[in-house]
Amino acid sequence: FVVTSPLSSSSSTGLFSSLKKDPKVESKTSDDSSASSSSVPVKSSEGLPFWWEAVWKLPIMKRGEPGEAIIFGDSAHVLRTNIEQIYGDYPSLDGCPLAEGELGDIADGTMFIGLQQYYKNYGSPYKLCFGPKSFLVVSDPVQARHVLREANTDYDKGVLAEILEPIMGKGLIPADPETWKVRRKQIVPAFHQAWLSYLVGLFGYCNEPLIKSLNDIAESKDRKAEMETYFCSVALDIIGLSIFNYEFGSVTQESPVIKAVYSALVEAEHRSMTPAPYWDIPLANQLVPRLRKFNSDLNLLNNVLDELIDRAKQTRQVEDLEELEQRNYEQVSDPSLLRFLVDMRGADIDNKQLRDDLMTMLIAGHETTAAVLTWALFELTRHPECLKEAQAEIDRVVGDRTPTYDDINQLKYLRLIIAETLRLYPEPPLLIRRCRTENNIPAGGGREATVIRGMDMFIAIYNIHRDERFWPNPDQFDPMRFTRPYSNPDIPGWAGYDPTKWENKLYPNEIASDFAYLPFGGGARKCVGDEFAVLEATVTLAMVLRRFEFEFDSDYQTADKCSINDMPKRTDHPVGMRTGATIHTRNGLHMLVKKRLLE
Numbered sequence: 001f002v003v004t005s006p007l008s009s010s011s012s013t014g015l016f017s018s019l020k021k022d023p024k025v026e027s028k029t030s031d032d033s034s035a036s037s038s039s040v041p042v043k044s045s046e047g048l049p050f051w052w053e054a055v056w057k058l059p060i061m062k063r064g065e066p067g068e069a070i071i072f073g074d075s076a077h078v079l080r081t082n083i084e085q086i087y088g089d090y091p092s093l094d095g096c097p098l099a100e101g102e103l104g105d106i107a108d109g110t111m112f113i114g115l116q117q118y119y120k121n122y123g124s125p126y127k128l129c130f131g132p133k134s135f136l137v138v139s140d141p142v143q144a145r146h147v148l149r150e151a152n153t154d155y156d157k158g159v160l161a162e163i164l165e166p167i168m169g170k171g172l173i174p175a176d177p178e179t180w181k182v183r184r185k186q187i188v189p190a191f192h193q194a195w196l197s198y199l200v201g202l203f204g205y206c207n208e209p210l211i212k213s214l215n216d217i218a219e220s221k222d223r224k225a226e227m228e229t230y231f232c233s234v235a236l237d238i239i240g241l242s243i244f245n246y247e248f249g250s251v252t253q254e255s256p257v258i259k260a261v262y263s264a265l266v267e268a269e270h271r272s273m274t275p276a277p278y279w280d281i282p283l284a285n286q287l288v289p290r291l292r293k294f295n296s297d298l299n300l301l302n303n304v305l306d307e308l309i310d311r312a313k314q315t316r317q318v319e320d321l322e323e324l325e326q327r328n329y330e331q332v333s334d335p336s337l338l339r340f341l342v343d344m345r346g347a348d349i350d351n352k353q354l355r356d357d358l359m360t361m362l363i364a365g366h367e368t369t370a371a372v373l374t375w376a377l378f379e380l381t382r383h384p385e386c387l388k389e390a391q392a393e394i395d396r397v398v399g400d401r402t403p404t405y406d407d408i409n410q411l412k413y414l415r416l417i418i419a420e421t422l423r424l425y426p427e428p429p430l431l432i433r434r435c436r437t438e439n440n441i442p443a444g445g446g447r448e449a450t451v452i453r454g455m456d457m458f459i460a461i462y463n464i465h466r467d468e469r470f471w472p473n474p475d476q477f478d479p480m481r482f483t484r485p486y487s488n489p490d491i492p493g494w495a496g497y498d499p500t501k502w503e504n505k506l507y508p509n510e511i512a513s514d515f516a517y518l519p520f521g522g523g524a525r526k527c528v529g530d531e532f533a534v535l536e537a538t539v540t541l542a543m544v545l546r547r548f549e550f551e552f553d554s555d556y557q558t559a560d561k562c563s564i565n566d567m568p569k570r571t572d573h574p575v576g577m578r579t580g581a582t583i584h585t586r587n588g589l590h591m592l593v594k595k596r597l598l599e
């Protein structure tokens with residue numbers, strides 16, 4: 001979930017610098033939305049000195065078997081990549097061009113936008129070096145499908161796992177393949193239908209404090225609300241109650257535990273942006289004030305989770321999986337996912353593993369949903385016609401009731417709004433992988449490439465979602481696009497988008513789009529909380545949009561800023577975009593709130 005950007009210390013000269021302007025590469029304008037793999041031909045290997053291929057191949061011959069340390073392979077690759085760059089006339093034998101451009105394009109906290117510009121110049125995949133690291137950037141559905149589904153066992157979470165391990169331990173996201181296999185099998189059934197149906201009511205309950213707070217704001221003199229913060233709070237309350245039966249109450253109060261959650265999130269984000277893992281240096285955790293604070297917050301959080309786990313274990317009632325899946329949740333005093341995991345027969349999990357699972361869920365399921373709610377409200381406020389249609393649907397289906405599971409099924413337009421928001425603002429915008437063994441990726445709409453063992457990779461979901469070869473008018477907010485089929489015969493191996501393939505599902509998924517739409521990833525490591533998240537976002541939007549109207553707070557729209565209707569990726573945009581683990585606003589979503597006049 002973390003976008004790594006180990007950029008800040010890399011200089012723009014010297015062996016390990018690769019980002020400089022190349023006058024030979026003609027930049028397309030920033031409005032171009034498709035990439036052309038032919039814009040930068042990969043140099044031919046004909047006429048090469050005999051030693052070049054030997055230099056390139058030598059480190060590969062020395063690489064060990066999957067599962068062994070990969071440091072050598074990785075360093076060797078970087079060295080080669082840098083040699084390729086310095087002696088620019090030699091081809092890249094893995095088939096990928098080396099991206100060159102202004103460092104500022106990706107160093108300002110919006111890395112995914114810089115990567116999109118390189119994609120327009122270089123196609124997919126291209127290679128990027130910063131500091132002592134190099135990454136392959138994949139921006140093609142056929143290639144993404146290959147890495148995530150067909151060759152998924154050849155890849156692991158690499159640098160992401162290294163960053164998250166101190167926080168999430170062996171939770172599902174950073175877990176090594178062996179641990180992951182066991183835990184995934186036990187966690188997936190916990191997201192069963194009876195629980196999800198019950199949760200819809202619980203989501204409604206968690207939204208009540210938000211509705212009350214917005215009511216108070218609407219009645220106040222200035223009517224101002226920073227909605228991103230409110231959505232973060234409601235998402236935290238929902239995760240707390242549904243995953244481990246803990247009431248954060250964060251919409252209405254602050255507490256040391258809530259602060260500790262945010263500290264963990266901020267630290268995960270900070271680490272993702274820091275080139276040198278100084279937290280691994282001996283004694284750093286005792287001496288660096290920032291790390292001392294983080295460790296004490298993490299301890300606090302771990303203690304809370306340990307206590308909840310102990311309590312759940314003390315009251316353990318072992319049941320078979322089938323019995324658990326048929327629980328009548330209306331009569332259960334603790335409906336949490338923790339309870340399910342503890343009660344499952346045969347799942348005698350140690351406390352540390354359970355804590356890692358809970359922490360992972362807390363972090364993975366909180367900011368992501370808050371972000372989709374924030375950007376949905378942002379886009380709906382910019383598109384009043386969509387907002388009106390959504391409100392008419394909510395009035396018709398739900399009215400003043402708390403939504404039920406059946407209601408969510410009928411709120412199709414609202415779900416399309418959520419899907420379209422996730423297309424434009426994927427959370428996270430990049431997936432991270434590391435190659436465990438040499439692998440060839442297919443050309444798709446780009447070029448074939450050989451990925452060597454140890455190579456780090458970004459799968460740039462943001463680029464795929466905003467490419468007009470897969471999504472016509474890609475920057476346009478158009479929820480109804482998911483009702484129209486689309487194909488593009490120019491992309492070999494891409495089956496196109498077929499709306500009939502997600503009938504009876506909650507959202508248009510990666511199967512219907514043949515991996516051109518990946519809001520929840522795809523393949524074996526696909527999000528386990530996808531339906532949970534769509535239900536949660538639909539309930540929250542239904543309850544909020546039924547009762548309130550919003551307008552942008554003009555205090556944030558000053559003369560020196562561009563219009564609210566411009567692309568939020570512009571740095572002078574009043575809302576703006578910034579990458580952390582997810583796409584945040586740069587300046588907050590400042591709104592004026594008004595009660596809705598209902599007939």
Ligand code: HEM
Pocket residue numbers: 001172173184360361364365366368369372422426427428431432518519520521522524525526527528529530532533534
């Ligand atoms: C809108 C909300 C959400 C979005 C956009 C989202 C997105 C994603 C994506 C893209 C992945 C794949 C990561 C990868 O392949 O590297 C993922 C994995 C995961 N997500 Fe979500 N997620 C959301 C909500 C949730 C919720 C609510 C939960 C739990 C309650 C959750 C739990 C997880 C877990 C445990 C994984 C790791 C799965 C594995 O590796 O087996 N997510 N999510």
